[in-house]
Amino acid sequence: MFCIAASLKTWKLRKPYIESWWEPNVTRGYVFFEEPPGEEFLPWPAKSPEFRVHEDVTKLDVFTRFNNPIQLRILRSVVETFKEADKDVKWFVMTDDDTVMVVENLLEVLAKYDYRKSYYIGMNSESVKSNVDFTFEMGFGGAGYALTYPLMEAIAEHLEGCLLRYTHLVSSDYIVSACVADLGIDPTFEKGFHQVDLHGDISGLLSAHPNAPFVSIHHMDTTEPIFPSKNRTESIHQLLRAAKLDRTRVLQQTICHHRPSHWSFSISWGYSLQIYESVFPRWLLKRPLETFLPWLPIAKPPFYMFNTRWPFDNPCEAPHAFFAESIKRIHNTEGEDEIVTTYVRKSPRNLQPCPLDGHQSAEPITKVQVFSPTTRNMEISDIGPA
Incomplete structure (x- = not known):
């Protein structure tokens, strides 16, 4: 059951993000607002989650003690979601x-x-500064975090006392992490949740996604569109089309080499493809290219929770960048189903070919097709109770 923190001030802009993955009558939960939606939002669309309005937290005794009362409102929505949940959640x-x-x-x-x-x-x-400012032992709320029913029940029971202890903490997810720690539970980290405390072009990060199921991506309107030829909403739909055809493979990085031409390929399935005019080891290409900027410009290095590579103008090291244009399922000549992803060049690299002996230029290539065997998209019943 989902609890989505929102504001009417930004809902028009952000509604397409939620509606891109929300499935009416399949997903369940609520989006919480600070006040009832006005006429401009009504009638409420069926493709959006049901909305709820937060309780009036100004009437709570703890309200005046909070440095950031908005976070109190979000915290209470967590409990309100639990109160509306059935026992089967x-x-x-x-x-x-x-x-x-x-x-x-x-x-x-x-x-x-x-x-x-x-x-x-x-x-x-992903940001060292964000983890220092809050805590390294926290599931960040933008990326999303999940609590089992027994833990949620315990939080709801002890929330009032927890709020009194942590009025000085500045975010709802920080307070939740403190409450959970007081209950004796440590966070379990999963690499597929992405807070994206970054700015600018995050293609370098997504092109070197860890080999873990891609679960979430946050801060969609504070970064550039993830596909260079599309706007933010179009970009999300493009990525989710790939996930719909093969959610287990989307964004998973594959690295291979074509030794006759001295090329390296790095493929982020359904998203991007890079050709390097040199043979590079996998451990290096698994490091994201630092196409992005730190979340806070005042931060000092190290900026990130992972190693990165600098984008160089050296023609032997700079990749030819391609992005997914289409994805479709086909029936090949051998009678087997395949998925074909087509990647097109972002723009000319504007560099000379790698001058080393035997290294061929990839500049003439404008389009690459990747043929993948279909994998069975597991149904919920295949992966156990959830």
Whole structure:
């Protein structure tokens, strides 16, 4: 059951993010607002989650003690979601209205854990500064975090006392992490949740996605569109089309080499493809190209929770960049189903070919097709209770 923190001030802009992955009568939960939607939002569309209005937190005794009362409102929505839940709910997932989720991959990740026990699943930030300012031991709320029913029940029971202890903390997910820690539960980190405390072009990050199911991506309107030829909404739909055809493979990185031409290929399935005019080891290409900027310009290095590579103008090291244009399922001549992803060049590289002996130029290539065997998209029943 989802609890989505939102605001009417930004809902028009962010609604397409939520509607891109929300399935009416399949996904369940609520989007929470600070006040009832006005006429401009009504009638409420069926393709959006049901909305709820937060309780009036100004009447709570603890309200005046909070440094940031907005966070109190978000915290109370967590409890309100629990109160409206049926007993058959196994997991509660908290997230923001500028987050996109692949629900089937979320279910696959959560199915690894026993929902009858207390689990707190999420991921910390990519930004060292964000983790320092809050805590490294936290599932960040933008990326989304999941709580089992027993843990949610315990939080609801002890929330009032927890709020009194942590009025000085500055975010709702930080307070939740403190409350969970007081209950004796540590976070369990899963790499597929992406807070994206970054700015600019995050293609370098997504092109070197870890080999873990892609679950979520946050801060969609504070970064550039992830496909260079599309706007933000179009970009999300393009990525989710790939996830719909093969959610287990989307964004998973494959690295291979064509030694006769001295080329290296790095493929982020359904998203991007890079050709290097040199043979590079896999450990290097698994490091994201630093196409993005730190979340806070005042931060000092190290900026990120992972190693990166600098984008160089050296023609032997700079990749030819291609992005997914289309994806379709075909029936090949051998009678087998395949998925064909077509990647087109982003723009001319504007560099000379790699001058080393035997290294061929990839500049004439404008389009690359990748043929993948179909994998069975597991149904919920295949991956256990969730």
